[in-house]
Amino acid sequence: MAQKPSIPKGTRDFNPEQVAKRNYIFNTIRGAFETFGFQPIETPSFENSSTLMGKYGEEGDRLIFKILNSGDYLSKANKEAYDIKDSNKLTPSISEKALRYDLTVPFARYVVQHQNEIEFPFKRYQIQPVWRADRPQKGRFREFYQCDADVVGSKSLWQEVEFIQLYDTVFSALKLEGVTIKINNRKILSGIAEVIGAGDKLIDFTVALDKLDKIGEEKVKEEMLNKGINQEGIDKLQPLFSLSGSFESQIESLKSILASSEEGMKGIEELSFIDSAISELELSTATLQLDVTLARGLNYYTGAIFEVSAPKEVKMGSIGGGGRYDDLTGIFGMKDISGVGISFGLDRIYLVLEELNLFPATVSKNVEVLFINFGEKEALFCLKAIKQLRNEGVNSELYPDAAKMKKQMTHANRRNIPFVVLVGEEEISSNTFTLKNMISGEQSKVSLPELVTIVK
Numbered sequence: 001m002a003q004k005p006s007i008p009k010g011t012r013d014f015n016p017e018q019v020a021k022r023n024y025i026f027n028t029i030r031g032a033f034e035t036f037g038f039q040p041i042e043t044p045s046f047e048n049s050s051t052l053m054g055k056y057g058e059e060g061d062r063l064i065f066k067i068l069n070s071g072d073y074l075s076k077a078n079k080e081a082y083d084i085k086d087s088n089k090l091t092p093s094i095s096e097k098a099l100r101y102d103l104t105v106p107f108a109r110y111v112v113q114h115q116n117e118i119e120f121p122f123k124r125y126q127i128q129p130v131w132r133a134d135r136p137q138k139g140r141f142r143e144f145y146q147c148d149a150d151v152v153g154s155k156s157l158w159q160e161v162e163f164i165q166l167y168d169t170v171f172s173a174l175k176l177e178g179v180t181i182k183i184n185n186r187k188i189l190s191g192i193a194e195v196i197g198a199g200d201k202l203i204d205f206t207v208a209l210d211k212l213d214k215i216g217e218e219k220v221k222e223e224m225l226n227k228g229i230n231q232e233g234i235d236k237l238q239p240l241f242s243l244s245g246s247f248e249s250q251i252e253s254l255k256s257i258l259a260s261s262e263e264g265m266k267g268i269e270e271l272s273f274i275d276s277a278i279s280e281l282e283l284s285t286a287t288l289q290l291d292v293t294l295a296r297g298l299n300y301y302t303g304a305i306f307e308v309s310a311p312k313e314v315k316m317g318s319i320g321g322g323g324r325y326d327d328l329t330g331i332f333g334m335k336d337i338s339g340v341g342i343s344f345g346l347d348r349i350y351l352v353l354e355e356l357n358l359f360p361a362t363v364s365k366n367v368e369v370l371f372i373n374f375g376e377k378e379a380l381f382c383l384k385a386i387k388q389l390r391n392e393g394v395n396s397e398l399y400p401d402a403a404k405m406k407k408q409m410t411h412a413n414r415r416n417i418p419f420v421v422l423v424g425e426e427e428i429s430s431n432t433f434t435l436k437n438m439i440s441g442e443q444s445k446v447s448l449p450e451l452v453t454i455v456k
Contacts, residue, residue: 010142020364029147032170033125043106049098055105063132066095099131103148112332120153150341160304161277163342168286178311179286184294186301191264196233210295247290302326310352319348369396369419370412
């Protein structure tokens with residue numbers, strides 16, 4: 001007996017209902033992107049390894065799926081690395097390409113490669129799948145879609161303000177209330193590292209701090225110690241772990257903690273500007289919250305960083321995130337191009353909407369009329385009517401085979417098709433249709449214009 005086929009862990013098949021629900025989210029996000037002036041682009045599913053590696057930090061690099069070179073790749077491999085079984089040395093010899101980890105680095109590559117064709121500031125959105133060799137769990141997949149929007153070529157903080165409004169617009173449209181947009185600033189993190197004497201260990205510091213909500217305060221401190229940050233410096237962090245209150249009160253507390261750091265004070269100034277603007281503009285459903293432990297362990301952020309949390313009643317990781325990167329294109333030789341961007345986590349948003357029962361009942365637009373097939377003559381008569389129904393925007397179809405009546409009616413029931421049309425000799429001669437309402441059971445003879453009116 002043949003082995004039952006399967007799919008890799010961390011990937012999924014989607015049935016028609018799930019695809020319809022996902023498209024509802026896609027279309028909502030896409031509509032908001034375009035309302036805010038973003039333009040669509042697409043990039044390849046895989047990039048040269050040199051484009052991706054070294055851009056996400058050590059932990060991110062480990063999660064990049066490598067693609068083996070085509071042909072007899074081992075014959076061209078680094079023989080010395082192969083003999084000593086050193087995978088780190090062997091990998092570049094047998095893999096020159098990799099699946100994209102996110103959409104931001106490929107976007108930076110796109111900007112540099114097409115810089116002479118782009119009008120700056122350039123506002124782009126991108127909705128495509130990405131891949132990560134992560135451990136699968138609820139809300140975390142190895143293949144998933146990202147929905148990104150970025151602006152490059154402007155250092156204006158009004159862009160950050162607009163991105164917060166964009167998040168709020170999308171979640172309002174999805175009727176998702178209780179969403180929290182957490183914000184911090186990488187300059188504040190740099191200032192904190194400077195104040196505790198760990199300025200030379202900023203990456204280690206932020207990577208550990210970013211795990212606070214996953215492993216807890218004590219484990220974070222332990223990891224910092226293991227990375228060479230001294231106990232005295234870690235003790236100075238204590239006020240941060242318990243920092244709470246309003247946005248404004250946290251800002252005031254940070255001012256006293258970071259008074260000696262010029263970089264840290266610059267971060268406070270930027271956050272104050274954003275908070276003041278949002279207070280004036282007001283958000284519809286989302287809440288803006290300062291979280292000084294928010295680090296997002298990606299190396300390329302330089303200013304504001306965002307992370308979006310689902311409503312508290314849903315146990316879910318972040319459903320969006322992003323931030324300011326002042327020199328991301330510099331890694332590809334194009335200096336002084338500042339950018340800022342955000343991402344929506346489609347798959348997690350889907351799970352949240354599903355759990356809270358927020359998908360509209362009409363999201364899965366089904367076939368509305370099924371024509372029963374009684375034979376070739378009847379089928380041709382039906383197809384003429386179906387053509388007109390489709391022109392009127394009515395989803396309709398003919399059962400392909402002249403099967404038993406019971407089988408065709410059962411098919412309609414299983415697909416939840418609300419109307420069935422029966423056409424026999426009598427209907428053809430009188431140019432009418434027998435229409436059956438599958439919900440009420442009512443049945444009547446109607447003309448084609450009447451049929452169109454009823455089902456619409």
